[in-house]
Amino acid sequence: MIKLTLKRLMVTNALLLASGLATAQAADNDQDALIKQGEYLARLGDCMACHTTAGRPAYAGGLAIKSDLGTIYSTNITPDKQYGIGNYTEQQFADAVRKGVRPDGSYLYPAMPYPDYAAISNTDIHALYTYFMHGVTASNSQPPATDMRFPFSQRWGMRFWNLVFTSDKPFQPIGGASAQVNRGAYIAESLGHCGSCHTPRGFAMNEKALHSNDRDFLAGGDLNGWDVPSLRGIARWSPQEIVDYLQTGRNDKAGVAGEMTSVVENSTSHMTDADLQAIAAYLKFLGGNPPLQAYDQQKNQATTDTLTAAVNLTEGQTLYLNNCDACHFANGLGAPGAFPQLDQASVVNAQSPDGLIHIILQGAQLPSTPKAPSMLKMPAFAHRLSDDQVAKLATFVRQGWSNNAPAVTADQVQKVRATLTQH
Ligand code: HEC
Ligand code: HEC
Ligand code: HEC
Structure with a gap:
């Protein structure tokens, strides 16, 4: 009897022990899954773009973000208890990311895109927090101190900016839209912070809209003169x-x-x-914008014929044949996957020619990505072409084929060139 009970006890204990181990194991698995999920969300949020700088450990901050008002440095968001955010509770982390408020109550500058991150869900905040606390290596690297001019050096001023320009409403699904479209809307409005570049800014540098139901949302912005295209519909893709x-x-x-x-x-x-x-379905769902330039086969053919015949060319056309034709071709349609189309391209037809001028002067390089590792490069023409030549060439490119954008002046080229030589 006693023996039996003892045996029973032992069996129960072993079972208990086993289930205890299983629970611990499951907790570990949960934690690992959460860290993985958080790492993925950090990619969606592109935290790395601003919080990781060349020559410093991952997420140790130190990126200089220059503005007319002074220089803001991104901070160390590794779990280091002294120089990073290792002492932040989950709530404090959530408040910094979604509201731009530090644990000591001071306000972050909106160089950190918290007006967009305000829409991040609690579940995603939890995974992000777990990742930053347990999946990122602590670093005691100390970024330089932010140096803003008075009155912008007064962080308390941000409180009023926040009151007027941010919302602490959680993400609001678009009524009647599919789950896929709403997933895209969630990424674009919150972690993806697409609006921080693609939404026009108001008088106080605030994004004019933070939600999909507002027609200004993703309707096109401006980054130092470079027109950022509208994402509403992208009719030509x-x-x-x-x-x-x-x-x-x-x-x-x-x-x-x-x-x-x-x-x-x-x-x-x-x-x-x-x-x-989901993002593609969502951008299509937004719709709204007709293509900048409808592709016009006849107009394209007329320019292509002129370039191919190569007689009585304007200076802009000659410059194109001598410098660009080898890759972008007489029909301006390039080669799919290698050399982009100049006919209809957003950057070519943008209201401001600065992006196009920038590309001609400095060249451009396609990034290497997991699915397309080749880094195709366009050469820089800054040393080969004068301001006047770039202006004539850019004017031709903006008006050739089916493009139809305003002409470019040598003055405009000179201004962009000046910003390049500053660095
Ligand atoms: C566009 C640039 C940018 C991106 C993207 C960005 N941050 Fe930031 N972040 C900053 C800057 C700049 C600061 C410091 C602002 C200041 O000093 O007022 C900051 C501050 C912070 C802070 C406050 C830390 C402290 O010093 O108290 C946290 C936490 C933070 N970021 C987390 C994140 C996370 C998580 C992501 C990704 C979801 C992210 N950031 C993406 C620029 C960025
Ligand atoms: C840091 C600023 C920035 C952020 C953040 C950003 N973009 Fe962009 N995006 C640009 C610029 C600048 C261009 C123009 C590039 C060019 O001219 O080649 C662009 C171009 C694009 C284009 C091509 C549109 C066209 O008509 O050629 C798409 C699509 C796009 N972005 C989608 C997104 C999405 C989706 C997000 C959010 C997940 C996003 N972008 C976030 C700056 C940004
Ligand atoms: C050696 C080949 C080559 C030559 C020559 C060349 N390009 Fe490019 N071009 C490229 C490649 C590759 C890209 C894609 C790089 C990128 O977008 O980052 C590109 C991109 C562009 C873009 C951006 C297109 C887009 O979809 O946003 C424009 C505009 C452009 N080139 C204009 C020109 C002009 C004007 C000339 C003549 C001055 C020229 N290119 C000469 C290879 C070339």
Whole structure:
């Protein structure tokens, strides 16, 4: 009897022990899964773009973000208890990321895109927090101190900016839209912070809209004079072309340049196919904008014929044949996947020619991504072409084929060239 009970006890104990181990194991697995999920969300949020700088450990900060008001340095967000955020509770982490408020109550500058991150869900905050506390290596690297001019050096002033320009509403699904479209909307509005570059800014540098239901949302912005295209609909691309562009920095028609290059490299090229398809479905759902320039076969043919005949050319046309034709071809349609189309390209037809001038002067390089590792490069022409030549060439490119954008002056080229030599 006693023996039996003892045996029973032992069996129960062994069972208990086993189930205890299993629970611990399950907890470990949960934690690992959460860290993995958080790491993926950090990719969606492109935290790396600003918090990791060459020569410093991952997430140790130190990126200088210059503005007219002074220089802001991104901070160390590794779990180091002294120089990083190792002492932050999950709530404090959530408040910094979603509201721009530090544990001591001071306010972050919106160089950290918290107006967009405000829409991150609690579940995603939890995974991000777990990743930053347990999946990132602590570093005691100390970034330089932020140096803003008075009155912008007064962080308390941000409190009023926040009251007026941010919202602490959680993500609001678009009524009547599919789950896929809403997944895309969630990424674009929150972690993806697409609006921080693609939404026009108001008088106080605030994004004019933070939600999909507002027509200004993703309607096109400006980065130091470089027109950032509208994402509403992208009528001239199919959903698959949008996916290809975000995944590899290129599609049959275009190649990524400028600030979007690092977004593709560090963030969108790491997204799952399902998330990229959700973004594409969402941008199509937004619709709204007709193509900048409808592709016009006849008009394209007229320019192509002129260039091919090569008689009575304007100076702009001659410059094109001598410098660009080898890769972008007489029909301006380039070679799918290698040399982008100049006919219809957003950067060519943008209201401001600065992006196009920038690319001609400095060249451009496609990023290397997991699905398209080749880093195709366009050479720089700054030393080969004068301001006047670039102006004439750019004017031809903006008005040839089916393009129809305003002419470019040598003055405009000179201004962009000046910003390049400053660095
Ligand atoms: C566009 C640049 C940018 C991106 C993207 C960005 N940050 Fe930041 N972040 C900053 C800057 C700049 C600061 C410091 C602002 C200041 O000093 O006022 C900051 C501050 C922070 C802080 C406050 C730390 C402290 O010093 O108290 C946290 C936490 C943080 N970021 C987390 C994140 C996370 C998580 C992500 C990704 C989901 C992210 N950041 C993405 C620029 C960025
Ligand atoms: C740091 C600023 C920045 C952020 C953040 C950003 N973009 Fe961009 N994006 C740009 C710029 C600049 C261009 C123009 C690139 C060019 O001219 O080659 C661009 C171009 C694009 C294009 C090509 C559009 C066209 O008509 O050629 C797509 C699609 C795009 N972005 C999607 C996104 C999505 C989706 C997000 C959010 C997940 C995002 N971008 C976040 C700056 C940004
Ligand atoms: C040796 C080949 C080569 C030559 C010559 C060349 N390009 Fe490019 N070009 C490229 C490649 C490759 C890209 C894609 C790089 C990228 O977008 O980052 C590109 C991209 C561009 C883009 C951006 C297109 C987009 O979809 O956003 C423009 C505009 C452009 N080139 C204009 C020109 C002009 C104008 C000339 C003549 C001055 C020229 N290119 C000469 C190879 C070339």
